[in-house]
Structure formats: C-alpha cells, structure tokens
Amino acid sequence: MTALHLAIIAPFLAAVFVPILYKMFPNIHTGWFVLAVPAVLFAYFLQYLPVTSNKETVMAVLDWVPSLDIHFNAYVDGLGLLFALLITGIGILVVLYSIYYLSKKTEALHTFYTFLLMFMGAMLGVVLSDNMMVLYMFWEITSLSSFLLIAYWYEREKSLYGALKSMLITVLGGFSMLVGFVLLYSITGTFSIQETIALSSEVVSHELFLPAMLTILLGAFTKSAQFPFHIWLPDAMEAPTPVSAYLHSATMVKAGIYLIARLSPVFAVSGEWLWLVAGFGITTLFWGSFSAVRQTDLKSILAFSTVSQLGMILSMLGVGAAALHFDNLDENLYVGATTAAIFHLINHATFKGSLFMMAGIVDHETGTRDIRRLGGLMTVMPITFTIAVIGGFSMAGLPPFNGFLSKEMFFTAMVEFTEFQLFNVDTFGILFPVLAWIASVFTFIYSMMLIFKTFTGKMQPEKLDVKPHEAPFGMLLSPIILVSLVLVFGFFPNILSYTIIEPAMASILPSLLQEGEQFYVDIYFWHGWTPELYMTLGVIGTGVLLYLGMKKWIGVYRLFPEGLSFNRLYDQTIIQGERMSEKVIGWHMTGYIKDYLLYIFSFFTAALLFTLFYKGAFVVNTENVAPISVYELILAGVLIVSVGIVMFTKSRLKAIIGLGVAGYTVALFFVIFRAPDLALTQLIIETVSVALFLLCFYHLPQISKNLESVRFQAGNFIISAAVGLTITLIGIAASSSRLFDSISGFFPEASYEEAGGKNMVNVILVDFRGFDTMLEILVLGIAAVGIFAMIKLRMAGREQL
Amino acid sequence: MIQIILILSAVLLSLAILISLFRVAKGPSMPDRVIALDMIGINLISLVAVISLIQETTAFLEVILLLGILAFIGTVAFSKFIEKGVVIERKRD
Numbered sequence: 001m002t003a004l005h006l007a008i009i010a011p012f013l014a015a016v017f018v019p020i021l022y023k024m025f026p027n028i029h030t031g032w033f034v035l036a037v038p039a040v041l042f043a044y045f046l047q048y049l050p051v052t053s054n055k056e057t058v059m060a061v062l063d064w065v066p067s068l069d070i071h072f073n074a075y076v077d078g079l080g081l082l083f084a085l086l087i088t089g090i091g092i093l094v095v096l097y098s099i100y101y102l103s104k105k106t107e108a109l110h111t112f113y114t115f116l117l118m119f120m121g122a123m124l125g126v127v128l129s130d131n132m133m134v135l136y137m138f139w140e141i142t143s144l145s146s147f148l149l150i151a152y153w154y155e156r157e158k159s160l161y162g163a164l165k166s167m168l169i170t171v172l173g174g175f176s177m178l179v180g181f182v183l184l185y186s187i188t189g190t191f192s193i194q195e196t197i198a199l200s201s202e203v204v205s206h207e208l209f210l211p212a213m214l215t216i217l218l219g220a221f222t223k224s225a226q227f228p229f230h231i232w233l234p235d236a237m238e239a240p241t242p243v244s245a246y247l248h249s250a251t252m253v254k255a256g257i258y259l260i261a262r263l264s265p266v267f268a269v270s271g272e273w274l275w276l277v278a279g280f281g282i283t284t285l286f287w288g289s290f291s292a293v294r295q296t297d298l299k300s301i302l303a304f305s306t307v308s309q310l311g312m313i314l315s316m317l318g319v320g321a322a323a324l325h326f327d328n329l330d331e332n333l334y335v336g337a338t339t340a341a342i343f344h345l346i347n348h349a350t351f352k353g354s355l356f357m358m359a360g361i362v363d364h365e366t367g368t369r370d371i372r373r374l375g376g377l378m379t380v381m382p383i384t385f386t387i388a389v390i391g392g393f394s395m396a397g398l399p400p401f402n403g404f405l406s407k408e409m410f411f412t413a414m415v416e417f418t419e420f421q422l423f424n425v426d427t428f429g430i431l432f433p434v435l436a437w438i439a440s441v442f443t444f445i446y447s448m449m450l451i452f453k454t455f456t457g458k459m460q461p462e463k464l465d466v467k468p469h470e471a472p473f474g475m476l477l478s479p480i481i482l483v484s485l486v487l488v489f490g491f492f493p494n495i496l497s498y499t500i501i502e503p504a505m506a507s508i509l510p511s512l513l514q515e516g517e518q519f520y521v522d523i524y525f526w527h528g529w530t531p532e533l534y535m536t537l538g539v540i541g542t543g544v545l546l547y548l549g550m551k552k553w554i555g556v557y558r559l560f561p562e563g564l565s566f567n568r569l570y571d572q573t574i575i576q577g578e579r580m581s582e583k584v585i586g587w588h589m590t591g592y593i594k595d596y597l598l599y600i601f602s603f604f605t606a607a608l609l610f611t612l613f614y615k616g617a618f619v620v621n622t623e624n625v626a627p628i629s630v631y632e633l634i635l636a637g638v639l640i641v642s643v644g645i646v647m648f649t650k651s652r653l654k655a656i657i658g659l660g661v662a663g664y665t666v667a668l669f670f671v672i673f674r675a676p677d678l679a680l681t682q683l684i685i686e687t688v689s690v691a692l693f694l695l696c697f698y699h700l701p702q703i704s705k706n707l708e709s710v711r712f713q714a715g716n717f718i719i720s721a722a723v724g725l726t727i728t729l730i731g732i733a734a735s736s737s738r739l740f741d742s743i744s745g746f747f748p749e750a751s752y753e754e755a756g757g758k759n760m761v762n763v764i765l766v767d768f769r770g771f772d773t774m775l776e777i778l779v780l781g782i783a784a785v786g787i788f789a790m791i792k793l794r795m796a797g798r799e800q801l
Numbered sequence: 802m803i804q805i806i807l808i809l810s811a812v813l814l815s816l817a818i819l820i821s822l823f824r825v826a827k828g829p830s831m832p833d834r835v836i837a838l839d840m841i842g843i844n845l846i847s848l849v850a851v852i853s854l855i856q857e858t859t860a861f862l863e864v865i866l867l868l869g870i871l872a873f874i875g876t877v878a879f880s881k882f883i884e885k886g887v888v889i890e891r892k893r894d
Contacts, residue, residue, distance in 0.1 A: 629808060631848075634815035638822050645826050657825055657834050660875070664845060665818075667864075671849050676860040679849075680867055687871045694882050 002060040004074045007044055008128055011037055011121030015114045022110035030109045031099035037117060038091030041124070045084045052078045052503040055518070059130065059194075068133075069191050075130035078503025082342065083127035083251075083258055085500070086349050090250045091120050093478035097357050098242035100475035101364060112152060112240070119145035123251050127258055132181040132191045139177065139223070142252050143170040149247060150239040162235035165570065169222050169232045177219025177259070183212035184266075197265040197510065204269055213267045216259070217276055224256025226314065227284040230307040231566045237299040241360030244299060249306050249352040254345065257313055261341075261508045268321035278318025278417070278432065284311025286435045289442035294557040298359040298369040298454065301446050302352065305395065308439060309348045315432070316341035316410060319417045323509060333416045335509065339521055340409030342504045346496065347402040347489060351394040354482035355450065358388045361475055362454060367465035371449065376459030381470045383480070385455045390483040394490070396447035396543070397440060397536065402489040404536070407440065411532035437535055444543030445550070497521035598719060605722040608730065618729060621736035632672060639665045652697055660690040677761045807855050814848040835879040842872025 014037045022030045051058060058076040065071075076084075095116070102109060122145060125138030144167075151163035185191055187206045188199045196203065203209055220226075225233040236248050247253070260277060267273045288308025295301045320338030361384050362377065363369045378385045390401060397407030414433040461467070470476075489496060498521065505519045513519070546553070588599070612618050642665065645658035663686030670679035751763040765773050821844065824837035846868045853861045 629811075631808070631811040631815040634812065634819055638815070638818050641819070641822050641826065653831055654825075654834060657838055657879075660838060661822060661825060661841060664841060668845055668848060671852055671861055671864060674856060674858070674860070676864060679861070679864050683864065683867050683871055687875055690875065691878055694878065698882070 001062055002074070003044075004058065004060040004076065004128070005062055005072065007041055008074060008124045009121060010041060011117040011124070015117035015121070018113045018117065019110040022113075029099050029104045030113055031095055031102070034113045034117060035092065035095045035099070038088045038095060038120065042085065042088035042092055045081060045088055048076050048081050048084075049499055052076065052081050053499050055503065055506060064131075064134070069185075070133045071131050071192075072134050073130040073192065074128045075194060076128060077507045078500070078505070079258070079261055079507035080127050082346070082500050082504045083254070084124055086254075086346070087120060087123045087127070087251050090246060090349060090353055093353065093481055094242045094246040094250075097245070097360070097475060097478040098240070100472055101242055101360055102240065112149075115145050115148040115152070116243070116246070119149065119247065119252070123255065126255050130193050132184070132193060132196075135193075136174070136178050136181060139219075139255065140171070140174050142255060143167060143174055143223075146170070146236070146247050146252055149243045150236050152240055152243065153238070156238065158235075159238040162232070162238040166232035166236045168574075169229055169570075173219040173222025173229065173256075175219075176215045176222075180212045180214075180216035180219065183208050183215065187212065193262060200266045200269070200511075203266055209267075209270070210272065213270070213273060214276075216263060216267075217273075220256035220259045221280060222256070223259070224253050224310050224314065225284075225307050226256070226280050226311060227287050227307075228566045230284060230288060230304075231570055233307055234295075234300050234303040237297070237303050241299070241356060241363065244302075245353050245356035245360070248303065249356055250349040253306060253310055254313075254349075257310065257317065257345065260314065260317055261504075264317065264321060264508045265510050269324050274318055274321045276318070277321065278315045281311045281313070281315025281318055282432055282435050282439075284308065285315060286311075286439040286442075289439040289446065292446040293442055293449070294554075295446075296371050298362060298371060298374075298450065299356070301371075301450055302355055302359060305443070305446060306348075306352060308443065309344070309352065309395075312410060312436075312439075313341050313345050313348065315436075316344065316413055317508075319413050319432075320508070322417065322420050323512060332512070334413070334420070335505070335512070335519060336409060336416070337413035338505050338508055339501060339519070340406055340413050342501045342508075343402075343409065343493070343496070344406035346500070347394065347406050347486070350482050350485045350489065351391040351401070351403060354387055354479040354486065355391040355395065357475075357479040357482070358384055358391060361471045361479070364475070365466070365471055366468045368463075371453040373460060373463040374454045375457035376455070377468060378455040380459070380468050381455070383470060383476050385451075387476070387479045387483050388451050388455060390486055391479075392447040392451040394486045396444045397539065400490050402486050402493065405490065405493055408532045408536065410436065411440075411535045412530075415531055415535075433535075437539065440535075440539045441542050441546065444539055445547050448543070448547045494521075598715070601719050601723050605719070605726045608726050609722075612726075612729060612733065617737075618733045619736050620732060624735075624738075635665055635668060635672070639669075652700075656690060656693045656697065659693065660686060663690070675761075677759070804855070807851055811848060811851045811855065814844055814851060818844045818848070831883050832880075835876060835883065838879070839872055839876040842868055842875065846872070 014034070018030060018034065021033045025033075048058065058074075060074040062072040062074075095113075098112070098116075102112060119142060122138045122141035126135055126142060129135040129138060147163050147167040150166055151159045153159050181191070184196055184203065187203050187208055188196050190196060190199075203212075222229040233248055233253065237244055239248070264273075285308050288304045288306075288311055292301050292304035292308060295304060316337045320334060320341060323332050323334035323338065326332045326334070359369060361381070362374065365381065365384075366374065366377070368374065394401035394403035397403045411433070414436045417432050418429040420429065459468075498518075502519050502521045505521070506513060509519075588595075639662055642658045642661040646655045646662070649655050649658065663682065667679045667682040667686065670676075670682055747760050747764060747768070751757055751760045751767075755763045755767040757763040757767070818841050821837045821840045825834050825841070828834040828837060846865050849861050849864050849868065853859065853865075
C-alpha cells in the first residue's frame with residue numbers, strides 16, 4: 001500500500017465519514033468537508049507532473065488476488081495523470097459549486113456527497129489502474145454511482161427513468177468490456193495493461209484479436225455515449241446540475257475515451273480500429289450536433305453537445321491511429337490528430353463544465369431551463385452572461401478561445417486524413433472533413449442558441465416563476481475559474497503542451513518514440529491562409545446565416561418521425577422484452593404439475609437416449625444371463641397384469657388392490673432372487689401402504705368411488721413409453737457392459753470375521769454402512785413428525801405461526 | 802425327480818395366482834376382489850414354501866409366517882373398509 005493507492009481509495013474512505021459529519025455538524029454545509037478531498041488529491045497529483053513530463057512512469061504494486069493475476073497496481077503516466085488532474089481539479093470546482101447550488105435545508109446532502117465521492121474514487125481507479133480487472137471493477141462503480149446520482153431526486157419519475165436507462169446501457173457496455181478483457185487475457189496471459197501493450201504484436205496476429213477489440217470498443221462507446229448508444233446521456237440530465245457538469249461532461253463520459261486511448265497501443269495498428277473509432281466518432285459528432293439544435297432545454301442542448309464533442313475527440317483519436325503506419329516522426333502528419341484529441345479533451349472539460357454550471361445558475365435563478373421561456377437575462381445576470389459567452393464561443397470554435405485552437409487542429413487532422421493511403425481511406429475518407437465541417441456549423445448554431453436565446457431578446461417575466469437576479473458569488477466562482485482557464489489555455493496553450501499533452505501522447509503512441517525522442521507540440525493561433533482557416537470562416541458564415549434564418553428551416557426536424565428515434569427503439573426493446581418474457585413464462589409455466597412432469601420426463605429421455613446412442617454406449621451381451629424358469633415367467637405375467645389393472649381400471653379401489661398385488665408379487669420376486677430381508681420388509685411396507693391408500697381414498701372429498709377411466713392422451717403415452725424404453729435400454733446396456741467385478745465378494749467372509757454377524761444384509765446395514773441407516777431413520781422420523789404436524793397444526797385462517 | 806415335481810408345483814401355484822388375478826381384475830363385486838387378494842396371499846405362502854425347497858434354504862420361513870399374518874390383516878382391513886368405510890374407527894366417547 002503506497003501513497004498512490006491511498007490516493008485512489010481516499011474518496012471511498014472519505015465517503016464513509018460523510019454521513020457522520022452530516023449528522024454531527026448540521027449547521028455547516030457538508031460540502032465544505034468534502035471539498036478537502038479533491039483539493040488534497042489535486043495537490044498530490046500535481047507532484048507527479050515533473051515525473052511524467054520527464055517521460056518517467058510510476059508503478060505502485062499491491063497484490064490483491066495474486067492467484068488470479070489480479071493486482072491492484074497503480075500506474076501513473078502522462079495519460080493517467082491528465083485524467084487524474086481533470087477528475088480532481090474539476091472535482092474541486094464541482095464540489096464548490098454544489099455547496100452553493102444544493103440547499104442545506106431541503107436536500108439530503110449526505111447521500112449526495114457519498115455518491116459523489118464514490119464516483120470520484122472509482123474514476124481515479126479507472127484511470128490509474130494497470131490491471132484490467134481492477135479497472136473493470138472501478139468502471140462498474142462509476143456506472144453504479146452515476147446511477148445513484150442521476151436518481152438523486154428519486155421521487156421524480158423521470159430521474160428514475162434516466163437512471164435506469166443509463167444503468168442498463170453502460171452496464172451492457174461494461175459487461176461486454178469484461179468479455180473483451182478476458183479475451184485479451186486468453187491471448188496474452190496477463191491482465192496488466194502495460195504487459196499487454198508490450199505483447200501487442202502477438203495480440204494483433206491472434207485470431208481472437210477482432211472479438212476482443214469489438215467487445216472492448218462496445219464498452220467504450222456505451223460509456224462515452226457514442227452513436228447509437230448516446231441516448232442515455234440526455235436522459236441523465238435529470239440529475240442535479242453539479243452531477244451533470246462533473247459526470248456527464250467532464251469525467252465519466254470520458255472514461256470510454258480514456259479506455260480507447262489507453263488501449264490504442266494494443267489495437268490501433270489494425271484498419272478496423274481506425275475505421276470503427278474514427279467512423280463512430282465522426283457519426284456521433286454529426287448526429288449529436290444535429291440533434292442538439294432541435295432541443296429547447298438548456299441541459300438537453302448541452303447533453304447533445306457533449307455527445308457530439310465526445311464524438312469529435314474520438315474521431316481524432318481514431319485518425320491519430322494512422323500515425324502508427326509511418327516511421328519518420330518529423331514528417332508524420334497524423335500525430336497532430338492525437339495532439340488535437342488530448343488538447344480538445346482538456347478544452348471540452350473546461351468550457352463544458354462552465355456551461356453546465358451556467359445552465360444550473362440560470363435554472364436556479366429563474367426556475368426554468370426552457371429557452372422558449374428565457375430571454376433578456378443579459379442585463380440581470382451580467383456575470384453569468386459573460387461566462388456563457390466565453391464558454392459558448394469556445395465551444396463554437398471561435399477565436400480567441402481555446403475551442404478555436406482545437407477545432408483548427410481537428411480540421412487539419414480531418415483534411416490530412418483524406419490523404420491517408422491505407423485501409424481504403426481514399427474512398428470514403430472524403431466524408432470525414434465534410435461531416436466534420438457540417439457538424440461544426442451545427443455546433444456553431446446551438447452554441448449561439450445557448451447564449452443568445454437565453455440572454456438576449458426580451459425578458460418574459462410572466463413566464464418565470466421567480467424574479468431573476470444574479471447568482472451569489474460562491475456559485476459563480478467555479479464557472480469563473482473554468483472560463484478563465486478557457487482564456488488561459490486559449491492565449492497560452494503551450495503551457496499545456498510539454499507538461500500534459502506530450503506525456504499523454506507518449507502513452508497513446510508509445511511505439512513511435514525512440515529513446516530520448518519526444519513529440520513536437522506547438523499550438524498557436526495563426527496558421528497562415530490554410531484550408532482549415534477557410535473552413536472555420538465558412539463555419540462562421542454559414543452558421544450565422546442559418547442561425548438568423550432558423551425559423552425557415554427548423555421544420556427539417558419534423559421530417560424525422562418520432563417512431564424512428566433510438567429512444568423509441570430503446571423503449572420498445574424494454575417493453576417488448578418484458579412482454580416477450582411474460583409471454584414465454586406464461587406459455588411454459590402453466591401451473592399444472594402435469595406439464596412440468598412432461599418437461600422433466602421429455603428432457604430426461606431425450607438427453608439419455610441421445611447420449612446412449614451418440615456415444616455408442618448401447619451394447620447387448622448375453623454371456624452372463626441366467627436361465628429363466630416357467631414359474632418366473634408366469635409371475636412376471638402376474639406383475640404385468642396387475643400393473644395393467646392399475647392403469648386401466650375405472651375403480652379406485654380396484655387400482656389399490658391391483659397395487660397390492662403388484663407389491664406382493666415383487667416380494668415374491670425377492671424370495672425367488674434370495675433376498676429374505678427384502679421380502680419381509682416389502683410385505684409389511686406393502687400392506688401398510690395399501691392401508692394408507694385406503695385411508696386416503698376414504699378421505700377424498702366429493703369423489704365417487706368410481707371414476708372416469710384414465711383418458712388416453714397421445715403425448716402422455718409417447719412420453720411414458722419413452723421413459724420405460726429408456727430405462728430398459730439403459731438397464732440392458734449397463735448389465736451388458738460391466739467394467740469390473742463387484743465388491744460383494746468381500747462381505748460374506750468379512751461380515752462374520754470382522755463384524756460377528758451371519759446375516760450379511762443386516763451387518764452391512766448396521767455395521768459396514770451404518771451411516772446410511774442412521775440417516776434413513778432420520779428420514780422416517782422427519783416423516784412421522786411431519787405427518788403429525790400436518791394433522792395437528794391447523795393454521796388455516798391464521799396469519800403466522 | 803423331486804426337483805421336477807417342485808418346479809411343476811411352483812408353476813401350478815403361479816398359475817393359481819394368475820387365475821386369482823383374473824378374479825381381481827374381473828370380479829364383479831368388491832368382496833370378490835378382496836377374496837381373490839386373500840387367495841393370492843395364501844398361494845404366495847405355498848409358493849414361497851416350494852421355492853424354499855427348490856433353493857434348499859430355510860431363510861424364507863419368516864416370510865411364510867409374515868404372509869400368513871398379513872394376508873389375514875389385509876383381508877380384515879379390506880372387509881372392514883367395505884363394510885363401514887373406515888379401517889380404524891375413532892374412539893367412541
């Protein structure tokens with residue numbers, strides 16, 4: 001256990017104390033105590049910056065389940081540290097914001113902060129674990145805590161719906177990811193990510209490579225809300241705004257991106273990876289930005305915008321994989337895509353976090369998030385407006401904010417990608433810059449909607465529940481810090497380049513670097529008159545025109561019928577799935593014992609007959625068969641006839657007498673086959689049970705002594721004949737193929753010499769195998785007590801014992 | 802010689818059981834069937850005795866005694882059931 005391990009689990013440990021502090025200090029907002037955790041952790045992780053920027057990594061080893069190769073190994077490199085800083089840094093701001101956002105009086109703060117700390121710890125675990133199983137465990141805790149946080153206001157139906165939806169989708173992906181990890185393990189024999197990376201050439205040539213890649217990608221796509229699994233994210237907006245800002249923009253949805261970046265060294269050489277990651281990314285980018293424009297709720301717009309920005313990051317990561325096919329670092333154009341991906345990852349966390357907080361402030365101060373009811377807040381809430389403008393312009397990709405820089409780099413990457421020669425990129429590759437450009441236009445439009453529909457125009461006080469006013473300073477503090485970061489990263493992007501971005505790139509593309517080399521990262525505003533600049537100018541021009549003429553073309557969205565959306569598909573899957581399972585259960589769980597016996601017997605015969613003949617176990621061997629005498633034949637006839645009477649009689653009494661005859665004949669067979677003890681017991685038991693049958697018969701209510709003869713049913717007949725046949729065949733086969741002599745030769749002598757008894761059967765019962773006898777006595781005892789209890793205890797009408 | 806006679810008598814006794822079984826199956830009334838069951842019991846006694854002779858063992862003598870008791874008890878129980886509808890009566894207060 002090192003300090004690093006302690007740092008990962010510190011939030012969990014802190015979560016234990018949250019309810020105690022909540023109860024002990026009711027006058028202090030619990031958030032103030034919680035604030036210390038991410039602050040300390042952030043400071044702690046900052047210490048690693050010099051380490052990772054020198055290309056050093058830290059591996060802290062802790063055995064957990066060594067026999068299964070599961071070690072709680074913490075690994076810090078550029079990528080992990082970037083995420084750890086994001087998680088803790090934005091964690092500080094979110095906790096600070098939530099202190100002012102959530103009321104001490106009306107909200108259950110202890111549950112909120114417990115869940116939030118759980119999430120924070122889990123997220124740290126995801127990004128800092130080297131072991132895939134541990135990563136998976138933390139991954140599922142993020143799903144779980146996200147579920148709990150979305151359903152924080154659990155009395156609202158929509159919260160529960162959103163929580164369930166996100167749970168189902170992310171857990172589906174998580175499970176698929178587990179399958180992928182296990183497949184990887186079966187290829188490499190290790191759960192360690194770094195060791196897997198070292199063995200990547202072996203992985204790529206293995207036949208399980210593709211299944212492993214697809215299942216892991218499914219996990220990453222569902223978590224990062226990629227098309228078509230993005231549908232849970234907009235519904236997760238029912239969560240409190242700090243949660244949306246933290247989980248659903250800055251951290252959790254980037255877990256999938258982290259996973260893809262982390263496993264890039266393993267998979268990225270293949271063309272499938274390139275196409276899948278880049279293709280899904282660009283599709284998500286387009287669809288998310290396109291869908292965002294039709295939303296009217298601030299948080300829904302932001303949710304779809306998150307979806308689209310995540311798609312953008314992912315597509316850049318996918319394109320960045322193209323870099324692996326070139327050796328020369330200096331002329332490698334595609335490395336830039338990875339730089340852009342990481343840079344945008346940071347930028348997105350800053351501006352999206354601030355925008356969510358802005359939406360929360362607007363909601364908090366006006367009582368609504370609906371842009372149709374909002375407007376004209378600029379003069380009332382000037383600081384919030386400034387935040388919205390900076391965040392929004394950055395998201396739209398306007399200079400001089402950091403979004404502009406990453407968008408330029410994004411365009412560069414997409415344009416250069418079309419020139420990539422491998423994997424048929426030259427055919428459909430042209431789609432990438434085109435889709436990217438269209439998506440950027442839509443991004444521009446919804447960013448403008450976000451700013452101008454909320455803050456400009458005419459205020460409609462009659463539509464608002466409360467009189468709007470500027471938020472308290474504490475609530476504004478976090479978004480102000482974030483937008484100042486937007487500005488800082490916008491004007492001085494190179495403070496990030498060799499401290500954070502370059503080490504992270506080294507983790508994503510390790511094979512490109514020789515000893516002592518490093519990537520060249522230099523982000524600057526002015527590229528010259530390049531195609532990217534013209535594209536950005538086009539985006540702004542087209543975006544402004546489309547935004548102003550929105551009323552004319554907004555009808556386009558009505559062309560998409562509601563019935564064809566993915567939400568509809570999800571709802572129908574759930575509903576139809578429930579209906580189907582209900583139908584299937586209703587169909588085979590009839591409640592009739594007859595039917596269940598039918599299943600049992602048919603499965604039994606089918607399985608046994610199949611095994612018997614498929615394995616060629618059926619043999620007939622007549623060597624050891626004894627001669628049959630005539631009286632034995634006649635007695636067998638008696639047995640058959642008496643059983644026939646039982647089956648075909650119309651009278652119950654006759655059936656009981658028939659059973660008695662059968663039992664007596666069996667006793668006689670025991671005599672013939674020299675088993676006196678058995679014969680004695682059989683005779684007594686048979687007599688007693690016939691008497692019991694008579695007793696039952698007498699107590700049958702309302703049933704005449706004569707009954708309808710048993711109705712003939714073909715199905716029952718076939719099954720019963722099959723059961724009889726199966727048992728007969730197995731009996732013949734078993735007695736025909738004795739593999740070794742029985743041990744009965746031991747008992748005749750031993751029973752007298754060792755146990756002092758001449759009756760071998762009785763000696764076996766009470767001496768050699770007395771244990772069975774004891775338990776059978778117990779069975780009889782239980783039966784007797786049970787019968788007594790059933791007769792004496794009349795519980796009917798009473799609630800409990 | 803004695804073996805053949807014994808086996809022959811075993812066959813004949815089995816046939817007798819078979820014929821009694823016909824009465825069990827056919828017997829127009831329930832007492833017919835009960836009497837037939839009783840007869841099967843008695844025939845079993847003889848058959849067990851013959852089989853003991855065939856197998857030259859005395860191990861089955863208890864079986865014969867037991868069968869004698871059981872056939873009696875069984876017939877009484879059935880008769881009582883047919884007559885009164887119960888086998889064991891409740892205590893009269």
